[in-house]
Amino acid sequence: MRDEELVRLSLQFKERAYAPYSGIKVGAVLLTAGGEVAFGVNVENASYGLTLCAERGAVARAISEGLKDWVVMAVAWNREDFCCPCGACRQVLFELAPDLRVLMANCRGEYQEGVVRALLPSAFHL
Numbered sequence: 001m002r003d004e005e006l007v008r009l010s011l012q013f014k015e016r017a018y019a020p021y022s023g024i025k026v027g028a029v030l031l032t033a034g035g036e037v038a039f040g041v042n043v044e045n046a047s048y049g050l051t052l053c054a055e056r057g058a059v060a061r062a063i064s065e066g067l068k069d070w071v072v073m074a075v076a077w078n079r080e081d082f083c084c085p086c087g088a089c090r091q092v093l094f095e096l097a098p099d100l101r102v103l104m105a106n107c108r109g110e111y112q113e114g115v116v117r118a119l120l121p122s123a124f125h126l
Contacts, residue, residue, distance in 0.1 A: 006074035028054035039063035076105035
């Protein structure tokens with residue numbers, strides 16, 4: 001699957017997000033080497049610390065479905081600037097796939113590419 005298709009899917013799935021407090025809807029698509037995908041959306045909560053990010057939602061789904069060998073994640077939102085994973089998501093991704101490519105898209109489908117390892121320098125690890 002091409003990068004542009006992954007970005008398009010992340011933009012499409014962001015519409016399923018539950019974001020009544022911030023209004024920021026995020027969609028994430030995680031692709032495996034075998035072409036399988038896992039989707040995630042942000043799910044906000046009135047107790048903000050309980051909010052689930054789209055990236056971690058996609059990771060949880062991939063793990064629960066036994067999907068391995070992740071190669072790229074696309075993450076998009078309904079804003080003009082590029083959607084960069086938060087620090088917590090970067091840490092989770094670093095532990096599970098430090099060399100994962102990340103496509104960070106805006107609401108128009110334009111995107112920048114990064115690698116988890118570069119997005120979280122001096123990451124915590126055991």
